[in-house]
Amino acid sequence: METFFDLNEPIIQFTYALSFFMMGLAIALQSYRSSRLELARSLAWLAAFGLLYSFYEWSELFASVQEAYLTPRGIFYLHVFHLTLLSASLACLLAFGIALLRPFGHTRFWRWLPAVVIGLYLIFILLVLSRVALDPIEWHKSAEALARYLIGFPGGLLAAYSLREQTFRLIAPLKAPYIVSTLRVAGIGLALFALFGGLLPPPVLFFPGNLINTESFQRVVGIPPLVFQSIIGVVLAVTVIRAMGIFEVESERRIEVMEQQQILGVERERIARELHDGAIQSVYTAGLLVESAHKLVETDSVISGRLEGALKAIQTAIGDLRRSLTDLHRQPSGESLSSALQQISMDPRFRSLVEIQLDLDLPEGEFLSPIRTDHILAIVGEALSNIARHAHARQVTLRARREQDSLCMEIQDDGSGFTEDVSQGYGLRNMRDRARLLGGSLRIESVKGKGTILSVQVPWREER
Numbered sequence: 292m293e294t295f296f297d298l299n300e301p302i303i304q305f306t307y308a309l310s311f312f313m314m315g316l317a318i319a320l321q322s323y324r325s326s327r328l329e330l331a332r333s334l335a336w337l338a339a340f341g342l343l344y345s346f347y348e349w350s351e352l353f354a355s356v357q358e359a360y361l362t363p364r365g366i367f368y369l370h371v372f373h374l375t376l377l378s379a380s381l382a383c384l385l386a387f388g389i390a391l392l393r394p395f396g397h398t399r400f401w402r403w404l405p406a407v408v409i410g411l412y413l414i415f416i417l418l419v420l421s422r423v424a425l426d427p428i429e430w431h432k433s434a435e436a437l438a439r440y441l442i443g444f445p446g447g448l449l450a451a452y453s454l455r456e457q458t459f460r461l462i463a464p465l466k467a468p469y470i471v472s473t474l475r476v477a478g479i480g481l482a483l484f485a486l487f488g489g490l491l492p493p494p495v496l497f498f499p500g501n502l503i504n505t506e507s508f509q510r511v512v513g514i515p516p517l518v519f520q521s522i523i524g525v526v527l528a529v530t531v532i533r534a535m536g537i538f539e540v541e542s543e544r545r546i547e548v549m550e551q552q553q554i555l556g557v558e559r560e561r562i563a564r565e566l567h568d569g570a571i572q573s574v575y576t577a578g579l580l581v582e583s584a585h586k587l588v589e590t591d592s593v594i595s596g597r598l599e600g601a602l603k604a605i606q607t608a609i610g611d612l613r614r615s616l617t618d619l620h621r622q623p624s625g626e627s628l629s630s631a632l633q634q635i636s637m638d639p640r641f642r643s644l645v646e647i648q649l650d651l652d653l654p655e656g657e658f659l660s661p662i663r664t665d666h667i668l669a670i671v672g673e674a675l676s677n678i679a680r681h682a683h684a685r686q687v688t689l690r691a692r693r694e695q696d697s698l699c700m701e702i703q704d705d706g707s708g709f710t711e712d713v714s715q716g717y718g719l720r721n722m723r724d725r726a727r728l729l730g731g732s733l734r735i736e737s738v739k740g741k742g743t744i745l746s747v748q749v750p751w752r753e754e755r
Contacts, residue, residue, distance in 0.1 A: 292513060292514070293509075293513075296514065296515050296518065300515070300517065301352060303515075303517050303518060303521050304348060304351075304352050304517060304521075305349070305352060306521050306524075306525075307348055307517060307520055307521040307524050308344075308345040308346075308347075308348035308349045308352070309345065310345075310521065310524035310525045310527065310528040311340075311341040311342075311344045311345040311348070311524055311527070311528065312341065312342060312345035312346075313341075313528050313532070314337075314338075314341040314524075314527055314528040314531050314532065315337075315338045315339070315340065315341025315342035315343075315344075315345065316338075316341075316342070317528075317531070317532045317535065318334050318335075318337055318338035318341065318531065318535070319335075319338045319342070321334070321535050321538070326538050326541055328461065328462070328537065328538075328541060329390075329391065329457065329461060330391065330457055330461070330462065330537070331538065332390065333387055333390035333391045334387075336383045336384070336386040336387035336390055337383075337384070337387045337450075337531070339380070339383040340380050340381070340383040340384040340387060341528075342380075343376055343379050343380035343383060344376075344377075344380035344381075346376055346380075347373060347376035347377045347380055350372070350373050350376060351373060354369070354373065357369060363427075366427065367427060370427065370430075370431045370434075371417070373431075374413075374416065374431070374434050374435065374438065375413065377435060377438050377439075378408075378409050378412050378413065378438045378442060379409060381438060381439070381442040381443040381446050382405035382406070382408055382409045382442055382446070383405070384442075384443070384446040384447060384450050384481075385404070385405045385408065385442060385445065385446030385449060385450070386402075386404075386405040387446075387450050387453070388446060388449030388450035388451075388452070388453040388454075389401045389402065389404060389405070389449065389453075390402075390453075391450070391453035391454060391456070391457050392449075392453045392456070408441070408442055409442075412437065412438060412441065412442065415437070416430075416433075416434040416437065420433060420434055420437075429495075429496070432492070432493045432494065432495050433495050433496070433497070435492055435493060436492035436493065436495045436497075436500045439488060439489045439490070439491075439492050440489065440490070440492070440500075443484075443485065443488050443489035444485050444486075444489025444490055445485075445489075446485070446489075447481050447482065447484045447485025447486075447488065447489055448481075448482060448485045450481045450485075451478045451479070451481035451482035451485065452478075454474060454477060454478040454481060455475070455478045457474075458471055458474040458475060458478065459471075460695075460696060461696065461752075462474065462537060464730070464750070465537070465540055465541065465544060467536075467537065467540045470533075470534055470536060470537045470540060473530050473533045473534045474530070474534050474537075476526065476530045477526075477527060477530035477531050477534060480523055480526045480527040480530060481527065483519075483523045484520075484523050484524075484527065487516055487519055487520050487523060488520060488523075490503060491503065491504060491505050491508055491516045492504055492505070493505055493506075494506050494507075505517075566612055566615065570612060571609060571612050571613070574605055574608050574609055574612065575609060577605055578602060578605040578606065578609065581598055581601050581602050581605060582602060584598055585598040585599065585602065627653075627658050627664075628653055628658070628659050628664055628667065628691065628698075629651050629653050629691075631664060631667075631668050632649060632651060632668075632671065632689065632691060633649060633651075635668060635671055635672060635675070636649055636689060638675075641675045641676075641678075641679055641687075644679040645675075645678060645679060645684050645685060645686060645687050645704070646685060646686045646687070647675070647686075647687045647688075647689060648686065648687070648688045648689070649689050650688060650689070650690040650691075651690075651691050651692070652691070652692035652693070653691060653692065653693055654693055659698070659751065660752075663729055663749070666725045666728065666729055667698070667700070667729075667747075667749070669722075669725055670722045670725050670726065670733070670747060671689070671700075671702065673718050673721060673722050674702045674722065674745050675687065675702070676718070677718055677719075678702075678704045678706060678743075681706075681707075681709070682704050682706025682707055682708075682709075682742075682743065683706050683707050684704035684705050684706030684707075684742065685705060685706075686704070686705050687702065687703070687704045688701075688702075688703045688704075689701075689702050690702075690703075693751060696750060696751050696752065697731075697748055697749065697750055697751060698731075698747075698748070698749050698750075698751055699746075699747075699748050700746070700747040700748075701744060701745065701746050701747075702744070702745040703742065703743070703744045703745075704742050704743055705742045706742050706743065707739070707740055707742075708737040708738050708739045708740055708741055708742055708743050709737050709739070709743065719735070722745075722747075726747055726749060729749040729750070730749060730750050731747065731748050731749025731750060732747075732748055732749075733745065733746070733747050734746045734747075
């Protein structure tokens with residue numbers, strides 16, 4: 292068996308490099324520029340890792356042929372080139388893991404970590420390790436071991452962990468179980484690459500490479516680690532290429548959303564016409580009848596007072612219906628949520644009745660979609676209307692912040708509060724329905740005489 296693997300080692304190594312090359316090429320050729328998934332913006336690093344790592348393995352495969360035509364100094368530069376390819380490819384894997392973690396609150400400092408690691412690594416092997424190594428071959432092995440220990444092992448584990456977080460938090464809600472399963476296998480493949488590619492260097496003089504290396508592994512297992520690495524490379528290539536189908540799923544979901552929006556638009560137009568041609572005209576006619584009856588009675592009578600109250604109620608109803616018509620015709624705003632909340636807090640309808648304080652902690656440059664912004668504003672508007680009409684509050688505090696990939700919002704007043712029976716009204720049901728439509732939830736905490744807290748938590752991006 293050892294003889295078989297020794298004779299076929301070049302073929303195995305070529306296959307190993309080819310699997311990473313195919314993975315990198317497939318990602319590079321994939322069109323995902325229009326995708327909203329964070330994975331799409333991070334895949335360029337994985338493509339660079341696959342291509343650079345395949346070039347490194349191929350260059351190592353033909354190193355003996357190249358060295359036959361070079362001077363000792365040329366061989367040294369060739370080794371430097373090989374090690375630069377190795378460290379750059381592993382740093383790209385580290386950058387892939389860091390890029391995937393960005394949506395979960397990590398700072399921009401980590402973006403520069405791969406470049407810093409490569410710089411420090413090259414400085415160390417060229418200026419320090421080259422002076423203490425006994426010979427060029429030992430220097431090359433030691434430098435390769437350091438690259439795998441310091442960059443490959445943590446980079447592979449970080450990439451595996453980050454891909455798992457992306458899969459379960461952002462991709463699983465797209466309801467594509469086969470993609471989720473494929474990405475889980477890809478994550479396991481990255482973790483195995485960290486073990487086999489990061490902890491099994493060639494034999495070196497320092498720990499742990501003097502104990503755990505490619506030769507000791509083959510003596511214990513009987514099979515060279517390159518065989519397992521080739522299997523891992525093929526699994527990675529197949530799973531990552533299959534996982535590219537997530538962008539087709541995303542496109543299908545977006546087309547479905549567009550179709551639903553078109554259907555909703557037609558339905559809104561129908562309701563608007565019915566309101567304008569039916570309800571408003573009927574209420575307006577009723578107002579005229581009440582007004583004509585008011586003119587027939589004495590101004591100081593009880594009936595006159597009742598008719599005046601009825602007329603004001605009808606005028607208020609007409610105003611509400613006209614505002615509903617405006618909302619039905621209104622297009623999504625497209626402005627940032629911070630600006631929209633500041634604008635609604637200055638609305639004279641609310642500002643003249645209660646004092647509104649804002650506590651906003653929303654990221655600059657990251658916008659909710661226009662549809663989601665309009666739903667959030669509708670919830671806020673309904674809540675402020677209820678407070679102004681029923682709560683008898685003097686102060687309202689509106690808090691909004693982004694936690695990981697969710698929008699968390701609270702509207703707190705110091706009003707009279709309400710009982711559980713009142714919380715079943717149409718306005719509150721409408722707010723709950725909107726929150727549920729956004730894939731989130733709405734919770735109300737109210738104590739009679741001590742005010743109300745309305746809490747809304749919805750995903751920052753569409754889940755479909």
